[in-house]
Amino acid sequence: MTFYNRVEELNALASAFESPNADFVVVYGRRRVGKTELVKEFCNERPHIYFLAAQEAENRQREKFVEQIANYFDDRVPRIDGWDDAFGYLAEKLHTEDLVVVIDEFPYLISENDSIPSYLQGFFDEHLQETDSMLILCGSSVSTMESEVLGHESPLYGRRTAQLDVQPFSFKQAREVIGYDAVDAVRSYAITGGTPMYLTLFDYRQSLRENVQSQVLSPTAVLYNEPEFLLRTELRSPARYMSILEAIALGHTTPNEISGATGINSGPLSKYLQTLRRLRLIEREVPVTASGKKSKRSRYGVADEFLRFWFRYVEPNRSSIEEAPAIVYDGTIAPDLPTHVATTFESVCQxxxxxxxxxxxxxxxxxxxxxxxxxxxxxxxxxxxxxxxxxxxxxxxxxxxxxxxxxxxxxxxxxxxxxxxxxxxxxxxxxxxxxxxxxxxxxxxxxxxxxxxxxxxxxxxxxxxxxx
Structure with missing residues (x-):
C-alpha cells in the first residue's frame, strides 16, 4: 500500500530522534487512522525493535516482547520472570546500541497488567535517559492512552518528550488519494471520510457506484461490518450506542430528538453521549458565537464521514442489502446522497x-x-x-x-x-x-x-x- 501524507508527523518523529537525548513519544488516535503505518514508515530506515501487543495472556505477551529483543540482537532468549526483568533486559541491550523501540497497541498490555506504566516509569528514569534511544508507545484506545499514559494520575505523566494525536485526513490530504474529478471527489470523501484505510480500499478506476457496492454494500466486504467491529473492540454492549449513532446519522441531533428516536431517557443518554464523545465517534457542536460549556443549544454529529454514511444507509437497510444491494444503492442511497454530501461539503468549505x-x-x-x-x-x-x-x-x-x-x-x-x-x-x-x-x-x-x-x-x- 502506498504511504500518503503525514509529512508533519514524520518530521516531528525525525526531529525527536535526531535530538541528543533519549526520547519517549506517545502516538495515539482512533482505530484505522494510520498510526501503525506512520510508525513503521518512520522506523523503515532506522534501527528498531517493533512489538505489537495482542489480546492474550500477560506471560505470553512478555515472552514475545523478550523474543523480539533477543532476535534483533541475535541473542539467546533469556528466562524472564516479570516485566521488570523484561525491561531490564531491554535496558541492558540499549546500553550497547541506540534504537527506536516501538510498543504498538499498548493498551492491550495495560488491560492484562495495570502496573505496566509503573514498570515503564522505572525503565525510563533509571535506564532509557542514559541512552540516545527512542521509546514509542502507540495505541488506538484513546481513553486508555489519555488516562494511563498521558493523564495526571499515570506514573508516566510528565515523562513524554513528544506526543502525536493522529487525526484522519482532511479533505485536502485525502484529495491526494482520491482519483476522481472534483464532484466525485467530494462525494467519495462523504462516504469514506479521511480514514486512510477506507480511502485506499476504493479503486478510483471504477465508478463511485461500483466502489460502494463492492466495498460497502457487499456482506463479504471489510467495510460492511466495520462500524460494528469498531464498537465491539471498545464497548462490551454496543447495541444502545449503535442506536444512538443511527439516530444522529438520520438527523436527530439534539438530546431531546435522540432520546425520542431511541427511547433512551435523558439521564442514561447523557452518559452514552459522553462515552461516544470520548471515543471520538460523535462531536458536540454549539453555535460558533456561543460559549461551548454553557450553551444549551448543542447539537451532536457523527464525527466520521464513513460512520455517518454507514449508519444512515447500511445499518437501517441490512436485510435489503443482503438480498439486493444494487437496488438499495439505486433506490435508497443515490436519491438521498446529495443531502448526505451537502453536510460534508460544509466541512470542506470550512x-x-x-x-x-x-x-x-x-x-x-x-x-x-x-x-x-x-x-x-x-x-x-x-x-x-x-x-x-x-x-x-x-x-x-x-x-x-x-x-x-x-x-x-x-x-x-x-x-x-x-x-x-x-x-x-x-x-x-x-x-x-x-x-x-x-x-x-x-x-x-x-x-x-x-x-x-x-x-x-x-x-x-x-x-x-x-x-x-
Whole structure:
C-alpha cells in the first residue's frame, strides 16, 4: 500500500530522534487512522525493535516482547520472570546500541497488567535517559492512552518528550488519494471520510457506484461490518450506542430528538453521549458565537464521514442489502446522497476558509464554525480575534447555479448574528457546487468572495502547497 501524507508527523518523529537525548513519544488516535503505518514508515530506515501487543495472556505477551529483543540482537532468549526483568533486559541491550523501540497497541498490555506504566516509569528514569534511544508507545484506545499514559494520575505523566494525536485526513490530504474529478471527489470523501484505510480500499478506476457496492454494500466486504467491529473492540454492549449513532446519522441531533428516536431517557443518554464523545465517534457542536460549556443549544454529529454514511444507509437497510444491494444503492442511497454530501461539503468549505486565512487571501479569524438561532442558520461564520470583523458564508451542494436569492438571504440572516462591535466589518463568502448565475460576482461589492467547486479543487491541489 502506498504511504500518503503525514509529512508533519514524520518530521516531528525525525526531529525527536535526531535530538541528543533519549526520547519517549506517545502516538495515539482512533482505530484505522494510520498510526501503525506512520510508525513503521518512520522506523523503515532506522534501527528498531517493533512489538505489537495482542489480546492474550500477560506471560505470553512478555515472552514475545523478550523474543523480539533477543532476535534483533541475535541473542539467546533469556528466562524472564516479570516485566521488570523484561525491561531490564531491554535496558541492558540499549546500553550497547541506540534504537527506536516501538510498543504498538499498548493498551492491550495495560488491560492484562495495570502496573505496566509503573514498570515503564522505572525503565525510563533509571535506564532509557542514559541512552540516545527512542521509546514509542502507540495505541488506538484513546481513553486508555489519555488516562494511563498521558493523564495526571499515570506514573508516566510528565515523562513524554513528544506526543502525536493522529487525526484522519482532511479533505485536502485525502484529495491526494482520491482519483476522481472534483464532484466525485467530494462525494467519495462523504462516504469514506479521511480514514486512510477506507480511502485506499476504493479503486478510483471504477465508478463511485461500483466502489460502494463492492466495498460497502457487499456482506463479504471489510467495510460492511466495520462500524460494528469498531464498537465491539471498545464497548462490551454496543447495541444502545449503535442506536444512538443511527439516530444522529438520520438527523436527530439534539438530546431531546435522540432520546425520542431511541427511547433512551435523558439521564442514561447523557452518559452514552459522553462515552461516544470520548471515543471520538460523535462531536458536540454549539453555535460558533456561543460559549461551548454553557450553551444549551448543542447539537451532536457523527464525527466520521464513513460512520455517518454507514449508519444512515447500511445499518437501517441490512436485510435489503443482503438480498439486493444494487437496488438499495439505486433506490435508497443515490436519491438521498446529495443531502448526505451537502453536510460534508460544509466541512470542506470550512477547510477552504482556513486555507485562505493561511495564505493571506482572507484576513485572520480565530474561530470558524456554524451558527444557528431559532429558525435561522448560517453554514459558516468566522469570528475575528478582536471582534471587529465577521465572516458569513453559505455552502450550496445543488444542481443549479447560485443567484441573488442566496445573497439576499445571507444579508438578512447576518443582521440576526449578535456578536462583536456595533460597527463590525462584515465579509461574505459563497461556495457553490454548480457555480453562480451570470454576472453575480460583478454585481457584488469587494466584501464578497465566491468559490466554485473548481476553485476549491485548485486550492487543494498539491502544486498549490508552494504558495507563499
Amino acid at each position: 477547510e477552504v476558509v482556513w486555507e485562505a486565512i493561511r495564505r493571506g487571501e482572507f484576513e485572520p479569524y480565530s474561530e470558524v464554525g456554524r451558527w444557528w438561532y431559532k429558525e435561522d442558520e448560517i453554514d459558516i461564520v468566522g469570528l475575528a480575534p478582536n471582534k471587529d470583523r465577521i465572516l458569513l458564508a453559505e455552502c450550496k451542494w445543488t444542481s443549479e447555479p447560485v443567484g441573488d436569492a442566496l445573497v439576499e438571504s445571507l444579508r438578512a440572516k447576518a443582521e440576526n448574528v449578535r456578536w462583536g462591535q456595533s460597527d463590525r466589518e462584515e465579509r461574505f463568502a459563497l461556495f457553490s457546487k454548480s457555480g453562480f448565475v451570470e454576472n453575480l460576482e460583478e454585481d457584488l461589492p469587494e466584501t464578497w468572495s465566491l468559490f466554485t467547486l473548481e476553485d476549491i479543487d485548485t486550492m487543494f491541489s498539491p502544486e498549490q502547497d508552494s504558495h507563499p
